[in-house]
Amino acid sequence: MEKSENSNKGVPSGGARAGAFGHAFGYSGVKKRGHGSRSWIKIEQNGNAKVMELDKSTIMKNCSLPSRDLRLLDPLFIYPSAILGREKAIVVNLEQIRCVITADEAFVMNSLDGSVMQYKTELCNRLQATRDHADGLPFEFKALELALELTCTSLDAQAKELTSEIRPVLDELTSSISTLNLERVRRFKGNLLSLTQRVQKVRDEIEHLMDDDGDMAEMYLTEKKEKMEGYMSNDSDIDNIRSVAVNSDLDNIPSVGLDSVKWLSKSAPVSPVAPVSPEAVTIGSHKLQRAFSSITRSSQHETLTTTSSSQKEDIVQLEMLLEAYFVFIDHTLSKLSSLKEYIDDTEDLINIKLGTVQNQLIQFELLLTAATFVVTCFAVVTGVFGMNFETSVFDNPFTFNWVLKALFTLVSKAIHALHCTGSLTRQVIKHTMCKKDEPQLLLAVH
Known part of the structure; x- marks a missing residue:
């Protein structure tokens, strides 16, 4: 036994061997980069912005996002443009603008690119300008609209620049065919193909959102948050009423602030002299709970009916917003197609x-x-x-x-x-x- 123990002293354990293997092949560095913190720009609803160091798990926890959605924003990978509507956030990957938008704030991946700085400055200015008066759009739509605007404008500017560069070369090539002109046209044609694919992807993504009402409904983060807060407040009021009904006499139920149950407290006769038996208290509490349950069901039904009608109107509003940028990017794609022809x-x-x-x-x-x-x-x-x-x-x-x-x-x-x-x-x-x-x-x- 001593010999075997002595012989194993110089042999590293399985964890040590795995760590040495990972260190030798750079695995530990990859893992550290994948789970390490990154620089994010946090833009609040009032227009204030600050730079923060956040890791991937914090973003996933605060925004309720899976890891595959945040992978779209990783600058180490090349993913096409995408706009994803989730339960509590909107994931936006449009060219150089990569951000996560919630109902109250937006997390923009910090970069030295001019588009990111322009997005941050313009969004803060717009939020501060509309701080005192509402303009009809929630915070998430303002952030999404600005991302679409900057992306479409940038792609259109690149298309115009490429058109102004390639047309003189083509005119010169028709008059004098030379190797230099042919090489320039070949290079411009490659740039045109790459730009066309990027514009086509943005156009397809906007069109996909417009064709799916469910995806557009998922993007109403402010409305969903307000509904959730309203449901939570109603549940807390109902719990307070039930606790009062069980722990007090039916004749002395105090008002809890709900208009829907005031008639119960007013209609109950007050008799401070005659005592109430425990059986009567139990029966009365059950009746009161059934009454509040029916009131809650009717109020929830009315709320859902009103919500469905207002949701259709809101979807139309978002669809009109997306349609404006769809027409803009489609015009850019038409110009590139004309240049290709x-x-x-x-x-x-x-x-x-x-x-x-x-x-x-x-x-x-x-x-x-x-x-x-x-x-x-x-x-x-x-x-x-x-x-x-x-x-x-x-x-x-x-x-x-x-x-x-x-x-x-x-x-x-x-x-x-x-x-x-x-x-x-x-x-x-x-x-x-x-x-x-x-x-x-x-x-x-x-």
């Missing part, structure tokens, strides 16, 4: 020009080939008649002339045949291109 048209024009130049080069090559063929034929005749050997053909002086005439006729026939073949080839190519373009034309007509 302009690039495609320029590419088609360049391909046509290159095809024309290629055809001219092919024609010139055919001309050189024909001229070489003619010269070669006459050179063959000259070489044959210039050979130094005796034959009867050389004795006739008209033989050379007849050979030249026959050769000229053959060359003419060959050139004419080549010309006819080229015309036929061009017709076949033209017919093939027309057949290829027919489906596109039909789609355009439809």
Whole structure:
């Protein structure tokens, strides 16, 4: 036993080995970054803002959010734009603006980006300007509207800047095709594709919210908070009434401040002389509890009916707010689509020009080939008649002339045949291109 104990002294335990393994491969650092605190900007409902160091668990506890929702706001990961409505918060991930909005405050992830500072400054100014008078929008909608406004404005400004940069390059490319201009267009086309995808994602997210009434209803955080506080106050009043009914006489029930039960206290006769038996107290308390239960059910039914009608109106109000920015971002997407079509048209024009130049080069090559063929034929005749050997053909002086005439006729026939073949080839190519373009034309007509 002593030997085994001594032999295990130098062997680290399982936890130590795991810690050493995690330290060696950087696991502990990853875990620390994942659960460590981050810098957040807390913006209150009155317009005050301050920078705080909060960890992930604190945000999850205060806002009742799962870990996967906060993962969307992590700057270490790249996630598309998203707007999520939860029970007590709205999670917003729009470009550089990442925040968690509650009914009373907003937590914005601190960053050196100018959009974050602009969001903080503008939201504080708007909240302080509307502190004394209400403008009809709750706090969460003001924060959400500003995030949508800054995001849509930023994307539209980037689209305008890209359009102003790429159109002169395309115009220059149509006049002079060069490698430098082609490289610039290729780079701009990549930027255009990336920007189009970002704009498309924001547009789809707004459209998804507009199509789902349940998601829009989840975003009424202030209204849900007020309803919850009202239900809690009603429950506390009912508990007070029940405790009074059980612990006191039915003839001496005091008023607890509810208008719905004043008739019970007023209608009960007061007889301070005659004592009340415990059985009567019990029976009276049960009757009083049943009366309050019926009153509570009727008041809750009226509250739910009023809530459903007002919720529809509020959903329409939020839908109109989202629709305004949907139209704005859809217009930006249309401009990018038009720019993409302009690039495609320029590419088609360049391909046509290159095809024309290629055809001219092919024609010139055919001309050189024909001229070489003619010269070669006459050179063959000259070489044959210039050979130094005796034959009867050389004795006739008209033989050379007849050979030249026959050769000229053959060359003419060959050139004419080549010309006819080229015309036929061009017709076949033209017919093939027309057949290829027919489906596109039909789609355009439809």
